[in-house]
Amino acid sequence: MSARREEIAVLLDGVSKTYGRGRTAVNALRDAGLQVRPGELVAITGPSGSGKSTLLAITGGLLTPDAGTVRVGGIDVTALPPRARAAYRATRVGFIFQSHGLVPFLTARENLLLMASFAGIPRQAARRRADALLNELGLAGRERDLPGRLSGGEQQRVAIARALIHQPAVLLADEPTASLDTERGLAVARLLADEVHRTDVAGLLVTHDPRMAALADRTVHAADGALAQTTDAKAGSER
Amino acid sequence: MLPWPVLEAWRRRGRLVAVSVTLTALCALAVILTALSSGLWSGATSAIGGSSAQQFVFSPDSLGSFARSNLPVADASRVARLPGVAAVGALGTLTTVMALPHGTVDVAVIGTLPGRPGAPASVVSGRLPGPGGDGALVDGALRADGVGIGSLLRAPAGGPALRVTGFITGRQFELLPTVWTSLAAWQQLTAAAQPETRSAIPITQVLTVQLAPGAQPGVVQREISGLLSAMVLTRGQAMLAIPGAAAMHSTITELIIATPVVAVGVTALFCALYVTERRGELGRLRALGASAWRLAFGVLVQAWAPAACAIVAAYLLAEALIALAPPAFPVALPLPDAAGLGALIALAAAAGALVPAARIARIDPAGTLEEA
Numbered sequence: 384m385s386a387r388r389e390e391i392a393v394l395l396d397g398v399s400k401t402y403g404r405g406r407t408a409v410n411a412l413r414d415a416g417l418q419v420r421p422g423e424l425v426a427i428t429g430p431s432g433s434g435k436s437t438l439l440a441i442t443g444g445l446l447t448p449d450a451g452t453v454r455v456g457g458i459d460v461t462a463l464p465p466r467a468r469a470a471y472r473a474t475r476v477g478f479i480f481q482s483h484g485l486v487p488f489l490t491a492r493e494n495l496l497l498m499a500s501f502a503g504i505p506r507q508a509a510r511r512r513a514d515a516l517l518n519e520l521g522l523a524g525r526e527r528d529l530p531g532r533l534s535g536g537e538q539q540r541v542a543i544a545r546a547l548i549h550q551p552a553v554l555l556a557d558e559p560t561a562s563l564d565t566e567r568g569l570a571v572a573r574l575l576a577d578e579v580h581r582t583d584v585a586g587l588l589v590t591h592d593p594r595m596a597a598l599a600d601r602t603v604h605a606a607d608g609a610l611a612q613t614t615d616a617k618a619g620s621e622r
Numbered sequence: 623m624l625p626w627p628v629l630e631a632w633r634r635r636g637r638l639v640a641v642s643v644t645l646t647a648l649c650a651l652a653v654i655l656t657a658l659s660s661g662l663w664s665g666a667t668s669a670i671g672g673s674s675a676q677q678f679v680f681s682p683d684s685l686g687s688f689a690r691s692n693l694p695v696a697d698a699s700r701v702a703r704l705p706g707v708a709a710v711g712a713l714g715t716l717t718t719v720m721a722l723p724h725g726t727v728d729v730a731v732i733g734t735l736p737g738r739p740g741a742p743a744s745v746v747s748g749r750l751p752g753p754g755g756d757g758a759l760v761d762g763a764l765r766a767d768g769v770g771i772g773s774l775l776r777a778p779a780g781g782p783a784l785r786v787t788g789f790i791t792g793r794q795f796e797l798l799p800t801v802w803t804s805l806a807a808w809q810q811l812t813a814a815a816q817p818e819t820r821s822a823i824p825i826t827q828v829l830t831v832q833l834a835p836g837a838q839p840g841v842v843q844r845e846i847s848g849l850l851s852a853m854v855l856t857r858g859q860a861m862l863a864i865p866g867a868a869a870m871h872s873t874i875t876e877l878i879i880a881t882p883v884v885a886v887g888v889t890a891l892f893c894a895l896y897v898t899e900r901r902g903e904l905g906r907l908r909a910l911g912a913s914a915w916r917l918a919f920g921v922l923v924q925a926w927a928p929a930a931c932a933i934v935a936a937y938l939l940a941e942a943l944i945a946l947a948p949p950a951f952p953v954a955l956p957l958p959d960a961a962g963l964g965a966l967i968a969l970a971a972a973a974g975a976l977v978p979a980a981r982i983a984r985i986d987p988a989g990t991l992e993e994a
Contacts, residue, residue, distance in 0.1 A: 445909060445988035473911025480990060484906040488633040489626060496623045501911040506623075529633075545910075 391454075392585035393419040393442060393553050398451030399608075400437050411437040412448070413608040419553070424579040424586035426596035429605035435589045438605065439555045442587060443476045444468040455585075456552030473501040477546030477584065479556040479575070483538040485530040491517060491541045492526040495548045502549035509548065516544040520574065536567040543575055547582060554579060554586040560595055572598045627923035641892050642928040642935070645885060649936030649967055652881035656959050657940055659874035661952035662797065666870065667861040669732060669795035675711065675739035675830035676839065678860040679846055680853040686863040688715050688827050695805065695824040697850055698735075704845045706837030711738025712826035714808045717796055718815050720775045720784075724768040729761075730795035731777075731784075733808020733826070740830030742802050747771070748788025756807050758784035761799035762791045763950060775801060780814030782807050796864060797952060828860075878963070882970040889925045889974030896921060897978045901985060908987035918979035922972060929971035933964040 400412040411434045419425050427435050440446040441453055444460050445468075453460040456475050463471055472478075485494050492513050499509035517526055520540045530538050539559055546554055556575060560568030572588075572595040579586035588599055596602045604611045623629075631638050664671070670678075679701065684691035695712050702710040714733040719726050734741035736753045744750075748771045751757025760769055769775070775784045784803050793800050803811075805826060813820045831854075833842055843854045855863060862868045897904065904917055937960050944953050 440988045443909070445990075469908070469911050469913045471911075472909065476911070478906075478909055480906060480909075484903075484990070486626070486903065486907070488630045493623050493626075493629065497626055498910060501916075 390421060391418050392421045392423075392456060393417065393587070394452070394454040395438070395442065396452045398438075398441060398448045398453060400434075400441060400446065400448050410608045412441070415451070415608070415610045417603060417610060419585040419587065421552075421585055422580050422583040423601065424576050424588060424599040426588045426590055426599035426602045427605055427610075428590060428593070428596050428602055433605040434608045434610075435605050436557060438610075439557055439587060439589055442553060443478060443555050444471045458552075473498075474503070474549060475552045477549070477551035477554040479539070479542050479546045479554065479559045481558040481561045483530065483535075483542040483562075485538060485541055485545070487530050490527050490529055491522060491533065491537075491544075494530070494541060495545050498545045499548050504549060512548055513544070516548060517541075520544050520578075534567075535563050536571055539563065539571045540574060543571070543578060547578060547584070550582070551584060554584045556586065556588045558589055558591070560590070560592065565594070568592070569594060569598075625920075625923070627920035628927075630920075631924050631927045638924075638928055638931075641888070642931040644888055645928050645932035645967070645971075646935045646939075648881055648885050648888065649932045649963075650939045652878055652963055652967070653936045653940040653955065653960060654943065655874060655878050655881070656963050657944055657953045657955040659871070659878065660956060660959055661954040662870055662874070663867070664792070664954050665794045665797040665952040666867045667795075667864050669715075669730065669793045669800050670857065670861050670864065672793050673713075673740050673830065673857060674743065674832055675713075676833050676857055677831040677843060677846070678713075678855045678857065679829035679831060679850065680827075680855060680863075682851050682853055684853060686853055686855060686859070687865070688863065689865070691827045692819075692821075692825055693827070693829060693850070693852070695826050698826075698829050700849060701829055701831060701846055704842065704849065706834050706842040706845070707831055708834040708837075709739050709832040711735045711740040711830040711832075712805050712828070713740040713830050714805060714812065714825075714827040715795060716808060716812050716815060717798060718777055718779070718811065720777055720801065722764070722767045722769055722775065723773055726778070727764065727767055728798050729764075729775075729801045730798040731801045731803060731808055731811055732795065733803055733805040733811075734830075735805050738830070739832040742790050742793065744790075745788035746791050748786070751787045751803065753804065755804060756782045756784050757787040757803065758807075759788045759790050759802040760786050761794065761801070762789045763799045765789070766949065777811050777814060779811075781811035796866070882966045885929070885967050885970040886974040889929065889971040890977060891974075892928075893921055893925050893975040893978035894981075896924065897981050902990070904982055905985045905987050905990045908982075908985060909990045914983040914985075917982045921979040921982070922975050925971045925975035926968060929968050933967055937964070 395415055395417040398412055398415045402409045402411055429435055441448050495513035496509050522540055560571050576598045590596050602613045604613050680686055680691040681693050698710040698712055701707060712735050716731045718731055720729050742759055745759060746762060769786060771786055773786045846854045907917060940955055944955055947953050
């Protein structure tokens, strides 16, 4: 195990978030705590409304918690002013959405280059990295295709490449296989796990599917805003 | 990679074309109205607008009307002695029918003192008429009626026959081609056409004043007014005093102003639909780290693109129509007017896009994760 993997890439400590007020208040997260190391993929499971997406949104700097601390790659996300959050997301966070979320009028390669431009990566370097990533993810020859010409699995692979092009500290995947059939979903989830391990990024994977969760290094179960650490099949492995 | 708004505009060019066509129709309307306005304004007033005189002296009871004004020519020498006055001329107008070699034509006869303010100083062909004679400069448009240098023009009502010595261009009055002659010839033609205006002393309609370098126009205006108890108008005011000019100018200007207002509405609607339609996509881009400013700029670019296409297309369309219009049709499209209108439409497009673009800042990027 490398020294880097001893570090903590993502730290959530005592994080709480409540939506609404009074009788209609909903506790999306209650004193939640979580640590993720570089190169570790953590699956977050739980029923709808259990706080999984809120956890991702807070880690990604899209929401501010009511209490607690969130640190990603050494940055105190909760202390960032609103203007700095867009820059934080562009440089430190890789998002994979449920329905790929690719820009439909940009080719696969251009989608990656757009993300690279948000992150401020120089054009030459961005082009090299985009081509390398698309090649690694089995999309060689599809670079110039618009998302509408790609299959669902290919679209999600482009989305994974887009999430990795700027070498983020954390990869946040929100049900990335929900729109795929089981076989393609499993293939995408395996690819995601491989990329997390290969690139040493810390990964958080929200999923309802236990077969997808089984591909993660660790599973955390969310229920009524609380997180319960569970041990999965990989608990005894080196990771 | 080209900027994404450019790529989107190109790859979704069906929408770009639809908006561009709508804006082109609006712009073409505005440009053609501008050309018509410029042409009518020039046709109605350029005889005065092109004058070297800066101030025009009307008789006190004229209410600023050329037709009602009546001043002794001798007043010119009194005004010329005032401080700040460089030169004084006289100018009289008469709209009448003239017999040409091949028929008749409506013209505006304008009498001046040659070499004095208000008189034409140059010709496009031929020569300036000599002082006091019956020579005349005529509008080049009359060539189409068979008028040439040496032609004689006669007023059916009487008065001297005018011999053409040269042609001028761009000097019309009340949308009529002009015939510039001496003040003496004009007085005789006016007396023949309007016997009730005969006078025992030489008269003119207005005095034309050229200011000395460094003279204060307001001071000179007051001096002249005090001397003659007369009404003194600037060149611009004198142009508006031409019958119908003010009403025509304001009506067409209002129509032209209405066009950018409609353009604001069209672009605002287009951009509002764009932001609404792409709300989810814009939210995801914000989640990925794109700033609201950056996305709003993309919307603005996509509002400007069809506006720019529309401005160019409308200009070319208007130029083509002007080229096809008969020479006597009063249209003109000076490039500064077209450029000004183009800038106005571009501003209208930006203004129309601003509010929808600002809505991007209110899109909650966290909403992109609510599906889970």
